[in-house]
Amino acid sequence: MSMTTRNNREHAQATHYPSAEEHRRRWRRLAQAIAARAASISDDPALLVAPQRPGTLEILGSGIEASDFSRSDEARILAADHVFYCVADPATKIWILSQRPDAYDLYVLYDDSKPRYLTYMQMTEAMLHHVRNGEHVVAIFYGHPGVFVLSTHRAVTIARREGHHASMRAAVSALDTLCADLGVDPSQPGMQMYEATDMLIRRRQPDPGLHLVLWQVGLIGELGYRRQGYLNSNFAVLLDYLEDLYGPEHPVINYVGSRYPGIDPLIDRQTLASLRDPLAQSWVTGISTFYLPPRTAGQSDPQMLERLGLIRPGQPVRAASDPLRVIDRYDKRERRAFSDFARFDVPASYQWQADTGAGRFILALSDDAELRRQYRDDPQAAVQAWGGLDARERHLLGQRDPGAVQLAAKGADAQRHPGNREGVEHLLTYTSASSALHRALSAAAPGELRAVAAAWSRKAGLSIDWPGMNAELNALLQSSLAPWSGFYLDSSRRMSLSLFSRMKNAGLRVDLDGQPLVGVRYQSGVLTWSAEAGNGSSGYLQSDLSVQGGRSWIGLVWPAGEQAGSGYKVALRGQSLARPACLAVGDYRVAGEALRIVPSASASQGVDVLREGVALPGEVLFNGRDTRIGDRRLALSTRRFEDLAQWAQGAYRLRLVHGRLAELLALRLGPYGLEIAGKPVTAEFREGRIQWQGGPPAVESGQLDVTLDPITLKPLLHGQGRSAAGNKVQLRGMALIEPLWIDQLLEQPRLGLPEWAWRHLVAVMVAASDKGGIFLWHGYDRARGNLRLLREALARLRQDEMEDAG
Numbered sequence: 019m020s021m022t023t024r025n026n027r028e029h030a031q032a033t034h035y036p037s038a039e040e041h042r043r044r045w046r047r048l049a050q051a052i053a054a055r056a057a058s059i060s061d062d063p064a065l066l067v068a069p070q071r072p073g074t075l076e077i078l079g080s081g082i083e084a085s086d087f088s089r090s091d092e093a094r095i096l097a098a099d100h101v102f103y104c105v106a107d108p109a110t111k112i113w114i115l116s117q118r119p120d121a122y123d124l125y126v127l128y129d130d131s132k133p134r135y136l137t138y139m140q141m142t143e144a145m146l147h148h149v150r151n152g153e154h155v156v157a158i159f160y161g162h163p164g165v166f167v168l169s170t171h172r173a174v175t176i177a178r179r180e181g182h183h184a185s186m187r188a189a190v191s192a193l194d195t196l197c198a199d200l201g202v203d204p205s206q207p208g209m210q211m212y213e214a215t216d217m218l219i220r221r222r223q224p225d226p227g228l229h230l231v232l233w234q235v236g237l238i239g240e241l242g243y244r245r246q247g248y249l250n251s252n253f254a255v256l257l258d259y260l261e262d263l264y265g266p267e268h269p270v271i272n273y274v275g276s277r278y279p280g281i282d283p284l285i286d287r288q289t290l291a292s293l294r295d296p297l298a299q300s301w302v303t304g305i306s307t308f309y310l311p312p313r314t315a316g317q318s319d320p321q322m323l324e325r326l327g328l329i330r331p332g333q334p335v336r337a338a339s340d341p342l343r344v345i346d347r348y349d350k351r352e353r354r355a356f357s358d359f360a361r362f363d364v365p366a367s368y369q370w371q372a373d374t375g376a377g378r379f380i381l382a383l384s385d386d387a388e389l390r391r392q393y394r395d396d397p398q399a400a401v402q403a404w405g406g407l408d409a410r411e412r413h414l415l416g417q418r419d420p421g422a423v424q425l426a427a428k429g430a431d432a433q434r435h436p437g438n439r440e441g442v443e444h445l446l447t448y449t450s451a452s453s454a455l456h457r458a459l460s461a462a463a464p465g466e467l468r469a470v471a472a473a474w475s476r477k478a479g480l481s482i483d484w485p486g487m488n489a490e491l492n493a494l495l496q497s498s499l500a501p502w503s504g505f506y507l508d509s510s511r512r513m514s515l516s517l518f519s520r521m522k523n524a525g526l527r528v529d530l531d532g533q534p535l536v537g538v539r540y541q542s543g544v545l546t547w548s549a550e551a552g553n554g555s556s557g558y559l560q561s562d563l564s565v566q567g568g569r570s571w572i573g574l575v576w577p578a579g580e581q582a583g584s585g586y587k588v589a590l591r592g593q594s595l596a597r598p599a600c601l602a603v604g605d606y607r608v609a610g611e612a613l614r615i616v617p618s619a620s621a622s623q624g625v626d627v628l629r630e631g632v633a634l635p636g637e638v639l640f641n642g643r644d645t646r647i648g649d650r651r652l653a654l655s656t657r658r659f660e661d662l663a664q665w666a667q668g669a670y671r672l673r674l675v676h677g678r679l680a681e682l683l684a685l686r687l688g689p690y691g692l693e694i695a696g697k698p699v700t701a702e703f704r705e706g707r708i709q710w711q712g713g714p715p716a717v718e719s720g721q722l723d724v725t726l727d728p729i730t731l732k733p734l735l736h737g738q739g740r741s742a743a744g745n746k747v748q749l750r751g752m753a754l755i756e757p758l759w760i761d762q763l764l765e766q767p768r769l770g771l772p773e774w775a776w777r778h779l780v781a782v783m784v785a786a787s788d789k790g791g792i793f794l795w796h797g798y799d800r801a802r803g804n805l806r807l808l809r810e811a812l813a814r815l816r817q818d819e820m821e822d823a824g
Contacts, residue, residue: 036119038370042363045126049362052147056356061179061348068181071152075145075177077170078156079163079189082275084109084380086190092117098156100148104141105160106305107277108427109380111371114158124157129365131565132358139355141169142176149182162191166213166233168345175346192307193231195275199283200309202229207312214256214308215239226263226313232256235272236304251560251572253299254584257290264313266291271309272302278423279383280393294582296546296558296574363820366488366812369428375406376415376426393418437481438490443521444480445808446494446501449800451478452807459814467818471811488812495563496543499526502561503801506571506590507775514778515559515571515590518797527792530555530575532781545571549578558582559590567806568592595798596770598728599623599640603665604657608650615645615652617665617731619762624731627652659705662687666706666724666733672751673790674716676741682790683716685735685751708737715742722749728795729783730755730763736793752791755784769795 060066076098078091084107087095095101095117103114104124114121124144127137145157157163163170164186177184193211197204209229212222215238224230238252260270267289274284286301293299371377379401383390393400397418401407407415414426445452455474462470468484475482495501499519506515516529528535528547537551545559559573569592576586599615603625606613611629618626618633623640626633627647636648645652670685672694686693687708692701694713701710709721720739727734735751760780767776779794786792 034119035373036115041123041370044120045122045364046362048122048144048147049359052143053356053360053362055147055150056353059348059356061176061346066180069150069152073149073152073177073182074154075149075173075182075184076154076156077163077174077184077186078158079187079191080105080107080110080158080160081190082161082192082195082277083190083384084278085113085384091187091189094156095158097154099153100155101158102141102145102155103158105158107160108371108374108424108429109278109377109384110160112373112377112427113381115371116373123371126364126368128368130367135351136354136358138169138172139352140359142173143355143359145169145173146177149177149184150180162189162194163187165191165193172345179346192233192273192275192305195283196231196273196307196309199275199285200271200273202309204229207315218255218259224263224310227315228312230308230310230312232308232310234304235308236302236306250299250302251587251589252584253302254294254574254582254587257293258584260310261290264290264310268313269311273307273309274303274305274420277420278380280390281418281420281423284420291581296556296582299558300544366816367492369489372429374411374427374429375408376411376423376429378406379404379411379415380423380427434490434493435481435483435486438483438486439494441475441480441482442487442490442494442808443500444478445811446801446804447521449804452804452811455811456807459811462818464818464821467815471815484812484815488816491808491812495561497541498522499528499540499545501801501805502569503797504569504592505595505771505775505779505798506569506592507771508588508590509772511588512774513575513588513590514775516779516782516794518792518794520797525792527782527786529778529782530557532778532785534782534785554578556582559588567809569802569805592802593771593775594802595795596768597640597642598769598795599625599638599645600726600728600731601642602640602645602652602654602657603663603726604659606652606656606658608652611650613650613652616663617726619731619759620766622766622768624728624766624768662689662703663706663724665726666753668733669754670733670735670751671754671788671790672717672735672749674739675748675750676745681716683714708735713739717747717749718742720747720749722751725793725796727752727783727791727793728769729779730759730787732759732787734791734793750790752787755787760784 076094078087078094080086080103095114101114101118101121102124103111103121105111105114111123122144124141127140127144128134129137145155148155157170157173159167159170170186174184174186196202202209207228209231210224211231211233212224214232214235216222217224217232218238235253235256236250238250238256240250260268270288270290270293272284272286272288276283284301286298288298293302382404383393389400389404392403398416401412401415411426411429414422445455455471458470458474459467471484472482475484498521499517500521503518506517507513514531516527516532518528519526526538528538533554535547535553535557537553538545538547543561545561546557547553548556555575555577557573557575559571559575562570562572564570571588571590573588574582574586575588576582580586600617603615603617606615614628615625616628617624621638623638625638627638627645627650628634634647634650639646643654645654667687667689670687672683672685674681674683683695692699692708692710694710694717697714699710699713701708706724707721708724711719713719717739718741720737722735722737725734725736726732732753732755735749737749739747739749741747763780764777767773769776769779771779783792783794786794
């Protein structure tokens, strides 16, 4: 049975294409069945019993191009009792699911929280389960199923040992297409291949007189899995190693075979030195293969020719108990596959492949030579003439770019609910909203969380498709710095990174070691800046959000005039800053005693507790709800504000924003009133809020709330006003900071930070104070807290759905 264009177009009428939910249910049942069988599985020869009805396992390869099966392999797929697949190409997935709607996608076994070795063990058990029942199983893997695939070799070895029929069929691998596309003959003068990380950790010494092929160069030192793509933070280590052997100007080709008919392979010709450029590195991915041509002509060794030996005299050899790696044992690490299956469900980050018109178009390219010719010569005309494509698919396919074709075939954007982006931004911006959703879900009965979430979003005026919110959040994390606002440290480098941003990167401010960066860009999860823009360094950092919610930036930061290299690796970890006691500033009455908490730069906690104007002795403790000093407890819920606190009085810079324009005015608060731009203004002060009329033309009226900055212990202002012309004006301000106050701040590091990091953080706020200030701590706290609440809410929804499906 072959794939014809007509069959592809008429598929929807002939075959049921499965849903993600159907696939998930089948995986749940299979996982439980595998876990239940654990006790009967052993590698002890004494316990092995020949099966009454041997099963059959056939391992196939899908090749490099989309759905590159032979006709005989297609027949095997159709004839099998069960089909498993592990392929990355959307079009191939669509074809498999079209022919076998009951197929299992092994990609569900990958998870960001799981080591890849555990995933490989589970893939093996999934393939063997039905074989052990005497059934015929076909498993399909990308490329050649035996090249850089542990689970297939393990499955074949175990199946044969247990008395089943097992075979692996050859298919086109990345090495095959590399030799064809680059014109490399492995026999002349010879070829060597290494997995890049293995070469480094075992200090393999490539022969510079031979072709060198390096696999998995896009995930150096990575043992886990990351669905968003690998950070590859150790790439510079590989370049250092190769430069020592070949020199910086030696050519290297970053190669990715063509995955789609009619599209050229990636053949990116670089040198080892040019790969130091982060832009060049961005083309190195998890499917990249490096090819390095020979550097020197190999010289024959007469003694070796005479002896025909394979090991040089005196060559060190690592002792090993077995000549080959043992891959068919059931020890503790391997048996974890069963226990993990017992609580397994398809991860939230797993992306189901829907049936898309673009995927059908790619399948048609595989089978239709005339369509391939048209697509190569005039891609726009080819996609316009082919029915079943929407405008987005035609636009992406018309670019004839592998990345664009991949996006079109996946169809992910087309499935995104239009209201989900607004919902994610709303929940990450407003703590009141994320907290309200969190409370609503906490109070919901089991099995009712989805309905409660839907009711909450309707009440909030939001149109949200909750099953799609995880994907929407992940997309926003790759494009917006707002949820990454925070303070990050690399203690080994004594380096700090401060990020502050609102949605759509409004108000963006980035500081490295307390100094502002200019020309910062954030795209596809990568933060960059350059020394050429006037910075003291260049940076290439990739965002990383751990399963537990930890935020980090991983990459390189190198000084101006230097080259990026492994010596400049950084890992900046997000800090959870201690709750500052200054949040409790105000007036209290405890057991008939009038007490006042006021900011104090010289105090270890940043506040003094006054009684009749005198500071009480003892350590001040604050837990976010109440303040304790000695045996006194000052509950935050009982706090009162004087009309104009003494700490709020002084000189300010007030920033006025009207449209795209902004200006700074001087503002002074004193015991006798308010003055703006030198003009006394009639004002009313009430519990931390200032309202006025009769101000200068730029801000004739307005109101401001007074908030204490936890970092500098100086007041911040925020509010809005109107000009004399009636135009709305956004207002922000901050008190000016005296040098003596700065010195006192620096002598008392707070918020749980080391002295050097505290200096950096204070420097950011001091620099901002002359320009109207910045709500830096509040932005940090809001971003970290709202992201945590949203992720917890989505996790609860998914857990409730799993338990309800049961």
